[in-house]
Amino acid sequence: MTKKGCSFNGGKCRPIVEACEGCERILDNGNGRYCRAYPDPAAKWRRGTCNLATHVKNGRGRSEANRINPLKAAKRSARR
Numbered sequence: 004m005t006k007k008g009c010s011f012n013g014g015k016c017r018p019i020v021e022a023c024e025g026c027e028r029i030l031d032n033g034n035g036r037y038c039r040a041y042p043d044p045a046a047k048w049r050r051g052t053c054n055l056a057t058h059v060k061n062g063r064g065r066s067e068a069n070r071i072n073p074l075k076a077a078k079r080s081a082r083r
């Protein structure tokens with residue numbers, strides 16, 4: 004999304020999602036708030052933390068840690 008409108012394929016952009024709050028890539032164009040980097044922020048967050056988010060530290064790393072560690076912890080406690 005740019006100030007002139009959506010520049011992605013098909014010219015369709017979707018508004019940001021809750022997880023985007025605080026990100027510097029949010030663009031308020033008067034009709035709504037959109038992401039400058041992605042046409043569909045919801046899809047971006049569905050796969051984990053957005054890797055271009057400016058408000059989340061260690062974007063991708065953190066989401067991977069969150070996904071893997073609970074499993075490891077469960078295995079560890081099952082062994083005991």
Ligand code: SF4
Nearest residue numbers: 023026038044053056
């Ligand atoms: S870069 Fe990611 S977190 Fe930031 S507005 Fe876009 S989709 Fe949301």
